[in-house]
Amino acid sequence: MRISSVLAKDQERILCLPAHGRGLGLPPRLRQLLKKRAGIWDLPEIPELGGPLEPNGAVAHSQERFASELGVKRCWFGVNGATGLLQAALMAMASPGQSVLLPRNVHRSLIQACALGDLTPILYDLPFMEDRGHVVQADAKWIEKILRSSLLKGLDIAAAVLVSPTYHGYSCDFTKLISQFHQRGWPVLVDESHGGHFVSEVDDRLPESAVFAGADLVVHSLHKSASALAQCAVIWLQGERVAPEVVQRSIGWLQTTSPSSLLLASCEAALDEWFTSQGRERILERIRNGFEISDRLSKLGVPLIKTDDPLKVVWHSGRDGINGFDADAWFLERGIVAELPEPGCLTFCLGLAPQKGLAGLLARHREKIMLAYKNSLQSLSPFDAPPTPLIMKPYISCRDAWRGPTRKSSLKDAAGEISAELICPYPPGVPVLIPGEKLDQSRIDWLMKQKTLWSDQIPCSINVVT
Numbered sequence: 328m329r330i331s332s333v334l335a336k337d338q339e340r341i342l343c344l345p346a347h348g349r350g351l352g353l354p355p356r357l358r359q360l361l362k363k364r365a366g367i368w369d370l371p372e373i374p375e376l377g378g379p380l381e382p383n384g385a386v387a388h389s390q391e392r393f394a395s396e397l398g399v400k401r402c403w404f405g406v407n408g409a410t411g412l413l414q415a416a417l418m419a420m421a422s423p424g425q426s427v428l429l430p431r432n433v434h435r436s437l438i439q440a441c442a443l444g445d446l447t448p449i450l451y452d453l454p455f456m457e458d459r460g461h462v463v464q465a466d467a468k469w470i471e472k473i474l475r476s477s478l479l480k481g482l483d484i485a486a487a488v489l490v491s492p493t494y495h496g497y498s499c500d501f502t503k504l505i506s507q508f509h510q511r512g513w514p515v516l517v518d519e520s521h522g523g524h525f526v527s528e529v530d531d532r533l534p535e536s537a538v539f540a541g542a543d544l545v546v547h548s549l550h551k552s553a554s555a556l557a558q559c560a561v562i563w564l565q566g567e568r569v570a571p572e573v574v575q576r577s578i579g580w581l582q583t584t585s586p587s588s589l590l591l592a593s594c595e596a597a598l599d600e601w602f603t604s605q606g607r608e609r610i611l612e613r614i615r616n617g618f619e620i621s622d623r624l625s626k627l628g629v630p631l632i633k634t635d636d637p638l639k640v641v642w643h644s645g646r647d648g649i650n651g652f653d654a655d656a657w658f659l660e661r662g663i664v665a666e667l668p669e670p671g672c673l674t675f676c677l678g679l680a681p682q683k684g685l686a687g688l689l690a691r692h693r694e695k696i697m698l699a700y701k702n703s704l705q706s707l708s709p710f711d712a713p714p715t716p717l718i719m720k721p722y723i724s725c726r727d728a729w730r731g732p733t734r735k736s737s738l739k740d741a742a743g744e745i746s747a748e749l750i751c752p753y754p755p756g757v758p759v760l761i762p763g764e765k766l767d768q769s770r771i772d773w774l775m776k777q778k779t780l781w782s783d784q785i786p787c788s789i790n791v792v793t
């Protein structure tokens with residue numbers, strides 16, 4: 328099968344990312360551009376256009392305009408997703424040999440940045456919800472416990488990171504958290520990949536964006552939480568703690584020298600939606616519709632996990648006795664593409680495309696699935712929290728573990744070994760093991776149990792440091 332043939336196929340319902348829902352939620356300006364002669368929009372960095380790192384041209388002008396709209400110092404568009412900009416941000420905030428304080432649910436891109444930039448990731452644990460198997464957000468008390476830990480003493484920590492909202496939509500209350508880190512003199516990077524729409528502030532039920540809560544650097548994945556094409560992202564910089572030149576240089580280390588002009592136009596068109604009255608009206612409509620869909624599903628008896636993001640619908644399928652992977656396969660066979668299957672639930676991303684009649688459709692399918700599985704309904708929870716320490720410093724450097732000599736070890740016999748790789752059950756990209764971490768028996772037992780829940784997503788053997 329050819330890639331183009333796959334792309335040309337239509338599904339009945341797209342409830343996954345990118346958030347534009349296969350074009351239905353693309354901003355009008357980008358649609359118009361795409362209607363022109365195919366390929367007309369593919370230009371190199373000619374002077375009139377420029378690029379994210381160029382001082383002049385339409386891209387620079389657009390970036391300046393959005394930074395000023397948001398009241399921040401600078402912003403840069405990115406064409407390698409939030410991944411590329413998160414990596415650039417972390418490498419701008421810390422120098423080789425320094426440590427960075429990261430939550431345990433950090434996206435793997437930041438662990439990779441640690442390996443690339445020779446930074447030490449200090450991972451702090453997060454609260455865990457056993458009924459669904461999710462890590463959720465830390466509050467100020469939790470962070471205080473982390474900050475008081477003797478394990479942080481003597482470490483040269485250069486910066487702290489928060490991930491909010493999470494893939495499922497759990498957002499943190501930034502009121503105290505950012506200042507707790509600032510009081511230590513650490514700049515704060517917030518991975519707000521899934522919360523771009525919070526910036527619009529179109530509905531007061533939306534959580535506060537990290538940009539307004541004073542984070543130094545905030546990254547948005549514009550294809551996850553705005554209406555841009557895949558790979559589009561933006562990073563915002565404010566305050567005095569991080570110098571713009573350093574961020575600019577860091578982006579230059581990682582960015583392609585040929586950023587796609589179509590993707591840059593898509594970043595611009597998606598951000599225009601946050602700042603124009605028609606765009607804001609469209610976002611508001613989607614958000615209201617998201618709240619309505621969840622309300623209606625709850626009224627129809629569908630057990631939902633409530634999170635803070637109205638554009639995510641998390642069906643707690645485990646409470647119905649159904650594994651999220653089985654449910655996902657059921658929907659896929661019927662042309663309905665969900666975003667995130669997990670053992671205990673199935674997450675649908677509503678995105679920014681109109682979703683007519685969705686609550687009824689999902690509720691009807693849930694009834695049919697339950698009927699089909701009536702003889703094999705299983706109790707799935709409680710899920711076991713990972714036996715990770717409150718604070719984890721890798722046994723050896725992430726860079727050395729990843730790049731040095733390795734050998735294969737069967738996972739079940741790997742107690743006492745140092746991992747040379749990341750293990751990340753798809754999709755949230757959140758590592759359950761990182762390079763440089765030492766495995767003990769309780770971790771192996773937990774991973775072996777995860778293997779039964781996530782089947783092929785946790786390998787039988789892993790690369791360990793020799």
Ligand SMILES: Cc1ncc(COP(=O)(O)O)c(C=O)c1O
Pocket residue numbers: 407408409410411434436490493494518520521548549558559560754755756
């Ligand atoms: C929390 C979080 N941060 C960052 C990323 C990376 O985003 P992108 O796909 O735009 O590179 C993801 C992707 O799933 C994510 O879930």
